[in-house]
Amino acid sequence: MSRPEHIAPPEIFYNDEEAGKYNTNTRIQSIQAEMTERAIELLDPEGPSLLLDIGSGSGISSSIAESFGHVAVGMDISPSMLSVALESQDVEGDMLLADMGNGVPFRAGTFDGVISISAIQWLLNADKTCNVPQRRLNRFFETLYSSMKRGGRAVMQYYPESDRSQQMILDTAKKCGFAGGIVVDHPESKRQKKFYLILQAGGMRAL
Amino acid sequence: MKLLTVNFLTCSNKRCSGTSEAFPLKIEDAKLAIQEIELKPEFLRNILPRVDWNALLISTRQLGNHSLPEEKPELTEESDEVLLKSLHNVLLETEITEGKMTCGSCGHVYPIYEGIPNMLLSETEI
Ligand SMILES: [Zn+2]
Numbered sequence: 001m002s003r004p005e006h007i008a009p010p011e012i013f014y015n016d017e018e019a020g021k022y023n024t025n026t027r028i029q030s031i032q033a034e035m036t037e038r039a040i041e042l043l044d045p046e047g048p049s050l051l052l053d054i055g056s057g058s059g060i061s062s063s064i065a066e067s068f069g070h071v072a073v074g075m076d077i078s079p080s081m082l083s084v085a086l087e088s089q090d091v092e093g094d095m096l097l098a099d100m101g102n103g104v105p106f107r108a109g110t111f112d113g114v115i116s117i118s119a120i121q122w123l124l125n126a127d128k129t130c131n132v133p134q135r136r137l138n139r140f141f142e143t144l145y146s147s148m149k150r151g152g153r154a155v156m157q158y159y160p161e162s163d164r165s166q167q168m169i170l171d172t173a174k175k176c177g178f179a180g181g182i183v184v185d186h187p188e189s190k191r192q193k194k195f196y197l198i199l200q201a202g203g204m205r206a207l
Numbered sequence: 208m209k210l211l212t213v214n215f216l217t218c219s220n221k222r223c224s225g226t227s228e229a230f231p232l233k234i235e236d237a238k239l240a241i242q243e244i245e246l247k248p249e250f251l252r253n254i255l256p257r258v259d260w261n262a263l264l265i266s267t268r269q270l271g272n273h274s275l276p277e278e279k280p281e282l283t284e285e286s287d288e289v290l291l292k293s294l295h296n297v298l299l300e301t302e303i304t305e306g307k308m309t310c311g312s313c314g315h316v317y318p319i320y321e322g323i324p325n326m327l328l329s330e331t332e333i
Contacts (some may be wrong), residue, residue, distance in 0.1 A: 048250035050257075071250060071299070073212055075326075082323055092244055094212040098326035102219055102333055105326050107230060109257065110215040139221070143332075149257075 004163065005123075010122050014057070014078035017169060020114060022058035022084060022131050032117055035194060036061040039115045039155040040068055042183065042196055049112035052147065053093075054100055055080050055119020059085030073111075075100065096142045101136030103143035110147045114154035120197070124165050139171065141176035151203025154178075166195075172202070173199050208322050211298040213266050214258055218310035219317075219326045221333075228311035231262040234269045237306035237319075242274065246295050252282045255294065 004013050022028055022200040039061075045051070048069040053062045056074025057190065058081055064101065065072040072093035076082055082095055098105060101123055114128065123140055124133045160166040180199035213231060217255045217275055223229035260279035267275055275297065308324060315332065317324050 011239075048247055048253060050250075069247070069250070070213070071247070073215075077327075086323075092242070092325055094208050095323050095324055096216075096326050098219065099328075101223065102328060105217050105219040106215045107217050107259075112253070134238055143224075 004161070005122050005125050009077075009125065010055075011077045012125045016080045016083075016091060019058065019078060019080035019084045021044070022060070022081065032060045033064060034085045035117050035157045036115065038066045038185065038194070039117060039157055039196065040065060041200055042155045043113045043115060043153055044093040045070065045113050045153075050105070050110065052104065052111045052114045054104075054114065054116035054144075055122070056095060057081045057094070057117075057119075058088065059091040061115060061117045062095070066092055072115075077103070079142065100140050103139045104147045105143075106122050106147040107171075109149050110151055111152060113152050114144065114148060114156070116154070116156035116158070118157060118159060120156050121161060121165075121171065124161065124168070134168070134172070137172040138176070141173045141178065145177045145201050150201060152201045154199040154201070156195055156199070160195055169197065173197070177202065208303045208319060208324055210263065210266055210301050210303075211229075211254070211258075212299070213303070214263050216308075216324070216326075218313060218315060220310065220315060222315050223310055223312040226312045229313070231259070231266055232303050232308035232310055232317065234266055234303065235307050235309065236308075237270055237303045239270065240302045240304045241296075241300050243318050244295070244299050245260075246291060246292050247299075248286075251291060251294055251298075252286075255276055255279070255282050258298070270301075270303075272297075295316075 007013055015129045051065050051070045051072045053072045053074040056062050056076050062072035075094040075098040077099045085091055123136050178199040183196040185194040218229045224278055303319055304322050306319045317326055
């Protein structure tokens with residue numbers, strides 16, 4: 001299967017037709033839901049929290065976070081995905097049309113925690129001449145770190161393309177102040193293998 | 208978009224981060240709606256210390272609401288339901304469905320459609 005991030009930028013790839021699949025394809029939905037529940041388990045928030053959902057897409061992950069008592073703020077670059085979220089999910093939290101590679105536009109210490117499902121691999125795309133992946137990664141992790149409460153955690157499920165890209169993401173996060181690592185679920189299964197980048201924004205909480 | 212979110216949102220432009228004119232974004236031409244949401248006392252107690260009360264006063268006044276007290280109220284385990292409900296109503300149930308937000312530093316106008324602010328910048332601003 002070709003990787004969607006190789007076909008077009010996310011705001012182009014997730015057009016109305018592709019975004020609609022997220023609403024009607026039950027297999028996609030159940031995988032997204034499963035990964036969100038796992039991300040929240042790894043996040044292990046202390047009580048009802050304010051969470052940022054990066055690449056919130058059709059709203060599945062935000063609505064699951066809300067079902068656990070949290071308030072989610074989603075951000076996504078695809079207007080089609082956001083319309084799907086408006087129409088189909090009963091997401092109570094807010095959504096923003098925003099580009100993660102241009103930073104997380106929130107003041108310091110806003111979020112208790114961060115989740116992201118199948119989104120951050122898009123940061124490595126150089127789909128426009130103004131998109132330099134390393135610069136976008138820097139800007140993203142720098143502003144993400146600042147937007148989180150000290151001691152807060154970010155859990156980001158993603159599809160790393162190569163060991164090199166995985167290292168590039170982790171190195172940049174660490175350079176921006178995060179501690180953390182990668183959890184791999186079902187490492188033995190090529191099809192079910194899932195990567196979760198777990199980052200800690202300061203504080204002494206053990207992973 | 209909720210006033211809670213407005214209270215944490217900043218300009219996307221790198222050059223504006225940390226400048227006092229850039230926060231809070233100035234709300235104009237707003238259409239409001241009330242979205243009923245279940246009261247979450249624990250969440251309110253968690254979030255209120257992080258709410259910038261002065262910015263909230265500025266935002267609510269831009270929306271024509273002058274009912275909030277000058278000082279941030281304190282929430283305790285015993286806080287009465289009236290106080291919890293009024294904070295809940297302002298922060299979580301009041302929605303800006305249409306309108307625009309302007310950065311006081313760079314002047315960028317962020318439009319809001321169907322409750323979703325467009326925080327994208329043009330290529331020249333990145
Ligand atoms: Zn600005």
